Amino acid sequence: MSGTRWLDGDEQRTWRAFLSASTLLFSQLEREMQRDSGLSHPYYEILVRLSEAEGRALRMSELARNSMSSRSRLSHAVARLEEAGLVRRESCPSDRRGSVAVLTEKGFATLDSAAPMHVEGVRSHLFDQLTREQQHELRTACEAIAEHLSGLDETKSDSNADPRSPEPSH
């Protein structure tokens, strides 16, 4: 015991700065998004990924990966978006257990009208606060972190099922 390598002063300050910056930035963007378009930021992200996809459609699991969402979360989210008429679900022709989420016209229009204000938020709260060089350094650091974390679940392919409950079903 006592093996814990605690954070020194510098590290503590770095960690808290990252925590504050992320928390404040996301909650600010979330508030603006909500106010301007009635969408939550995660839902906006889903629409963005769909709009960028071939035919504005994606398999649920691929959409989940792209938007860094669990399957379950995406399922709930798409259900809501479908109620709102922004997305439609179709069954997948090549795999009968799958479904495909499709961006509707209304969904595209909503996204189209939400995007400028969102971009303005990202620009003013993020990019306008950093020099060109800082932007690049931030990106490098974030890419390193994200790459490390993406590699963590390589083994457990389904982030949903918990492999620690191996009891038989009967």
Next chain:
Amino acid sequence: MSGTRWLDGDEQRTWRAFLSASTLLFSQLEREMQRDSGLSHPYYEILVRLSEAEGRALRMSELARNSMSSRSRLSHAVARLEEAGLVRRESCPSDRRGSVAVLTEKGFATLDSAAPMHVEGVRSHLFDQLTREQQHELRTACEAIAEHLSGLDETKSDSNADPRSPEPSH
């Protein structure tokens, strides 16, 4: 109209890297915290701030500021923490509308046992992925962002009340 300055390729990549890194890091730490201590990360933060305060006690609103939480959120959170016996609420002697959150012995013990694993997570998922220099650059960038955002609500002192509903109460 058409005045939107869209993100160029570099900016887009930066923004998405930041988004991924934050999302993945927080959800990873959240999962670990939950698994190891049954605490959510925001609740852990509350305990940390209390443990650092004079007498392990803080006024609710100050605690809210320190933990970057809304008053409402903190109120709910402290109610939960109180049920769990980790925090106790006392009425404030100098201001009868106020209350003071106090970390209990059990709360301190819980924090004490949760901290090493949490620090380990932060170290392995964040600091171990970055050079010393990258850490410093990340901090500088995050401090700039956080400072900008902290300045935004200077005018509306209560982040709860919405100043856009000025109707009289009778």
Next chain:
DNA sequence: CAAAGTACATTGAGGGTTCAACTATTCCTA
């Protein structure tokens, strides 16, 4: 080819967060 294993997607319960009231107290000012 049948059985076992794996992958896709959904569901419901439980907990966390936000927003908009609401109560109670204190501050400010005429």
Next chain:
DNA sequence: TAGGAATAGTTGAACCCTCAATGTACTTTG
């Protein structure tokens, strides 16, 4: 010093996310 404005904190409803369980279909293998 009375009355309005501002401040501290709480509450309930609505929404979102996580976790574990379930149903269904594909895939591997003996």
